Amino acid sequence: MRLVLPALFLALASCSPIQRFHGYAPDDMQLAEIEVARDTRETVAEKIGRPGMTGVMEGxxxxxxxxxxxxxxxxxxxxxxxxxxxxxxDEAGRVSNVERFGQEQGEVVALSRRVTSTGPTGMTLLRQLLGNIGQFNPAQMLSR
Known part of the structure; x- marks a missing residue:
């Protein structure tokens, strides 16, 4: 009986799902503070912080x-x-677009958008970020 209860407890504990959250995306209230055509990189960094990724080209x-x-x-x-x-x-370093994207059934979907031009210039990078769902293995990061 002494061994059965701990084994039962461990079996039940291993079945409960564990949620993990990686990265950071500002919520809509934080994004509402950013003014298109007025804010710059510096003011965006002050309001919501610097991102984990930037586009590869200046601007x-x-x-x-x-x-x-x-x-x-x-x-x-x-x-x-x-x-x-x-x-x-834009070229002057001012915010030209603020967009939030998600993924629905393997397709990139715009969840919210405040656009002043035709769209973000780094759409290829965005598609890569969203297209890699399921290909990242967090266990690989822990083994390094």
Missing amino acids: SAWYYVQSDWVNEGWRPPVEVRREVVAISF
Whole structure:
């Protein structure tokens, strides 16, 4: 009986899902503080912080990426949600677009948008960020 209760407890504990959150994407209230055509990189950094990713070209967008993962027992982690916030800047360094993207059935979907031009210039990078759902393995990061 002494061994059965701890074994039963461990079996039940290993079945409960564990949620993990990676990255950071500002919420709509934080994004509402950013004024298109008025704010600069410096004021955006003061209001919501610097992103984990930027576009590769000078003057391109900042990308804030957040992923939510669920790990159930012995199964590998599953990414259940990913959001990307793209803040684009014009040649003068002022905000030109603020957009939030998600993923629905494998397709990139704009969740919210405040656009002053045709769209962010780094759409290829955005598609890569959202297209890699399920290909990232957090266990690889922990083993390094």
